[in-house]
Amino acid sequence: MKNLVIDILHKLAKTDTQMKDLTAQIEAQSLIVAALVLTAGEGRSDIISTNIEKAIHSARAASDEILQSDADLLMAHLIRLINVSQFVEYKAETETDIQ
Template sequence: MKQLVIDILMKLAKMDVDTKELTAQVEAQSLLIAALLLTTGKGESSSISENINNAIVTASRAGDEFLQSDIDLLLTHVNRLLAVTRQVDQTAATQ
């Protein structure tokens, strides 16, 4: 019984480490995307935003394996990243 508890705790610890690693990876990618969008300039950011949204919608229509809730979640996160980028750009312009 003691060994079972130890094994469960070890698996939980590994899952926690994996979750933290995945979170760090996603945050790093978010920062990279924001930096790339800021680098492209204001005029190109909106076209990049439209291209990203169009690509997601097109990919979702191409296959039946995508759930609408997954697509909505992805679009929500992409739009959040783009909003953060716009906010940083506006803040930088006013300073």
């Protein structure tokens, strides 16, 4: 998790001053999602991901006003967040096994 925070702070340092607040807000939300998935425990990240994916697909199907590209963009970011939390969980397990 420490490396994830370091990467986020590097992103902020490279970001335009006007965009820093929005970037920080988004990255903070990413951290919260990652922490929630980690807190849910092993094997549950797939269940969380599946439930959110179903909700996105259902919302897309229920409304003609929702653009497919917007739903795809949201899904891509969701998958990225889930993958980050799974990676953090894997790294934590690997470090525990080494010690």
